[in-house]
Amino acid sequence: MSGNLVAHSALLASAAMASAFILGFPVHWALFHWKVFDRPNERSSHSHPTARGGGIAVLLAVIFVGPFAVNLTWTLGLVALSGLLLAVVSFIDDLRSLPQLLRFAVHASAALIALYALSFGRTADLSSEKFAGIAVIGFIWITGYTNAFNFMDGINGLAGMQIVITGVGTALVGITAGGALDHPAIILSLVLAGAGAGFLPYNFPHARMFLGDVGSAPIGFFLAVFAFWVARDLGWWLLGAFGLLHANFILDTTVTLARRIWIADRWFESHREHFYQRLVRAGKSHSFVTEWECILQIIVLITVIAAIKMGWPQRIAAAGAVFALWAGLFAFAEFQFKKRSNSRPAS
Numbered sequence: 337m338s339g340n341l342v343a344h345s346a347l348l349a350s351a352a353m354a355s356a357f358i359l360g361f362p363v364h365w366a367l368f369h370w371k372v373f374d375r376p377n378e379r380s381s382h383s384h385p386t387a388r389g390g391g392i393a394v395l396l397a398v399i400f401v402g403p404f405a406v407n408l409t410w411t412l413g414l415v416a417l418s419g420l421l422l423a424v425v426s427f428i429d430d431l432r433s434l435p436q437l438l439r440f441a442v443h444a445s446a447a448l449i450a451l452y453a454l455s456f457g458r459t460a461d462l463s464s465e466k467f468a469g470i471a472v473i474g475f476i477w478i479t480g481y482t483n484a485f486n487f488m489d490g491i492n493g494l495a496g497m498q499i500v501i502t503g504v505g506t507a508l509v510g511i512t513a514g515g516a517l518d519h520p521a522i523i524l525s526l527v528l529a530g531a532g533a534g535f536l537p538y539n540f541p542h543a544r545m546f547l548g549d550v551g552s553a554p555i556g557f558f559l560a561v562f563a564f565w566v567a568r569d570l571g572w573w574l575l576g577a578f579g580l581l582h583a584n585f586i587l588d589t590t591v592t593l594a595r596r597i598w599i600a601d602r603w604f605e606s607h608r609e610h611f612y613q614r615l616v617r618a619g620k621s622h623s624f625v626t627e628w629e630c631i632l633q634i635i636v637l638i639t640v641i642a643a644i645k646m647g648w649p650q651r652i653a654a655a656g657a658v659f660a661l662w663a664g665l666f667a668f669a670e671f672q673f674k675k676r677s678n679s680r681p682a683s
Contacts, residue, residue, distance in 0.1 A: 341517040341518055342517065345507075345517060345523060345526050348401055348404065348405045348523065348526065348527050348530070349526045349527060349529060349530030349533075350530060351401045351404075351530070352397045352398060352401040352527045352528070352529075352530030352531040352534065353397075353530040353531065353533045353534040354534060355396070355397035355400050355401055355531065355534060356393050356394050356396075356397035356530070356531040356532070356533070356534025356535045357534040357535075357537060358534075359392075359393040359396050359397055360390065360393045360534070360535065360537075360538045360545065363389070363390060363392050363393040363396075363545070364387055364390065364538065364544060364545055367387035367388065367389050367390070367545065368387055372387060372388055372389050372430060372431065372548075373385040373386065373387060373388060374386050374387075374388035374546055374548070386543050386544070386545065386546055387544065387545045387546070388430055388545070388546045388548040389427065389430050389545070389546075389547075389548035389550050389551070390535060390538055390539065390545030390546055390547055390548060390551060391535075391547035391548050391550050391551010391552060391554070391555060392427075392548075392550055392551065393531075393534070393535055393538075393545075394499070394528075394531045394532060394534070394535050394547070394551055394555065395419075395423055395531075395550075395551065395554060395555075397527075397530075397531035397534060398524070398527055398528055398531050398558075401527050401530075401531075402524060402527055405523045405524060405527055406518075406520040406523050406524060407520075409520075410453065411453045411454060411520075412453075412520055413453075414449055414450065414452065414453035415449075415450050415453050415454075415558075415561055415565075417449065418445070418446040418447075418449035418450045418453075418557070419446065419554045419557055419558055419561075420554075421442065421445065421446055421449075422442060422443065422446045422482070422553050422554045422557055423550050423553070423554040425438075425439070425442045426439075426548075426549035426550045426551075426552075426553040426554065427548070427549070427550035429549045430548045430549050430550050436604060440479075443479050443482050443483065443553070443557075444475075444479055446478075446482075446557060447474075447475050447478040447479045447482070447557075448475065450478060450557075450561045450564075451471050451474050451475060451478070454474075454561075454564065454565055454568055455467070455471070470572060473575070474564050477560055477563075477564060477575070478557065478560040478561060478564065480560075480586070481556050481557075481559065481560040481582060481585070481586065482553055482556045482557040482560060483553075483556070483589070484556065484582075484585045484586055484588075484589040484590075485498070485552055485553070485555060485556025485557075485559065485585060486549060486552045486553050486556060487589050487610065488585045488588060488589065488610065488612070489546070489547050489551075489552040490608075490610065490612065490613055491612060491613070491616055491622045491625060491626060492539055492540045492541060492542065492543045492622040492623070492626060493536060493539055493540025493541065493622065493623070493626040494612060494622075494625070494626045494629060495547055495551075495552055495555075496532050496533075496535055496536040496539050496540060496547070497536070497540075497626055497629065497630045497633070498584075498585065498633070499528060499529060499531075499532025499533075499535075499555060499559070500529045500532045500533050500536070501529075501630065501633045501634060501637060502529075502559055502581055502582060502633075503525045503526060503528045503529025503530075503532060503559065504525070504526065504529045504637075505581045505637045505640070505641075506521070506522070506525040506559070506562050506563055506566060506578070506581070507522045507523075507525045507526050507529075508637070508641055509563075509566065509574065509577050509578065509581065509640060509641065509644065510522045510525075510566040510570060510574075512641050512644045512645065513566075513570045513571065513574055513577075513644055514570060515566060515569065515570050519566065519569065520565070521561075521562040521563075521565035521566045521569075522562075522566065524558070524562060525559075525562045528555070528558060528559070528562075532555075535547070535551075540622075540623075540626065541622065541623045559582070560582075563575070563578035563581075563582075564578075566578075574644075576651075576655070577640050577643070577644060580636065580639075580640050580654070580655055580658045581636065581637060581640055583636065583658055583659070583662055584629060584632070584633060584636070584662055584665075587659075587662050587666070588610050588611050588612065588662075588666070589610070591611075591666065592609050592610050592611065595609070596609060611665065611666045611669040611670070612625050612629065612669070614669050614670065614672075614673040615668075615669045615672060615673070617673060617676070618669070618672035618673045618675070618676040619672075619676055620672065628665070629665075632661055632662070632665060635661065636658050636661065639654050639657060639658060640654065640658070642654070643655075
């Protein structure tokens with residue numbers, strides 16, 4: 337039975353990968369036909385107009401393959417509905433920029449719908465006060481990561497690699513913690529990872545399409561919701577493991593935001609101050625940055641999986657190692673950026 341589930345899951349992920357790759361052709365044509373371009377400006381990390389909205393292919397692949405993967409329930413239906421709401425508004429934002437307050441309201445609404453859906457599940461062992469506290473953590477986690485994923489989708493391949501590694505990683509964390517392979521969030525994480533892999537050829541190493549907000553916002557949302565769903569059923573302590581799995585995007589976004597607020601910059605506006613962007617501005621290629629983030633992320637995934645089977649002292653040590661790993665990358669980025677800035681002749 338287990339072997340059949342493994343084969344079934346691999347088939348679904350492969351189907352999603354193939355679907356996303358095949359769907360990329362008409363999506364790419366439609367985006368060009370409708371002139372949905374990301375045109376370079378002073379805050380861009382690319383130098384020529386590129387189709388924006390390729391994430392539609394990823395979402396369609398999940399929509400086509402998903403029904404073959406899991407049974408439709410109220411929980412899954414509401415999660416899907418909240419993601420669809422997010423995708424529609426985000427696509428409008430791709431076409432014409434929407435007010436930031438409106439975008440945040442939609443992100444918050446999607447998170448609240450998802451949390452309401454997940455409250456249908458295994459909450460009998462929680463007091464109402466304890467679940468309310470967890471719901472607050474869940475709201476911060478889902479809305480925060482939705483935005484973090486959106487912010488980190490700025491160079492070729494980085495977000496796509498994150499989809500693949502953290503999608504597979506969510507499934508592996510769940511299975512290692514004792515979850516069944518046919519758990520809806522575990523299966524859909526694998527499907528999403530497959531769809532992300534199918535999109536990568538369009539975005540890495542050279543970008544013909546970007547995910548766009550229509551892709552990055554709902555994909556970040558689904559990754560966060562699936563992780564929360566697994567933690568709900570297998571133990572809330574797993575939120576720490578998932579936090580470590582997504583630490584590269586969380587820490588880069590959080591530290592960058594704190595730095596911009598500290599220097600009284602207009603932190604709510606678009607910028608190129610993330611560590612991965614500063615590496616590109618220091619002269620490193622998109623491929624260099626994405627590949628190194630990918631290598632380090634795989635090391636993190638292995639560390640997290642190993643730590644789940646250990647005691648709490650080892651888990652704490654693993655968490656420290658993960659933070660040190662990303663701190664090293666960020667320090668390297670700062671060093672390279674300042675070195676490049678200091679070498680430029682004064683104007």
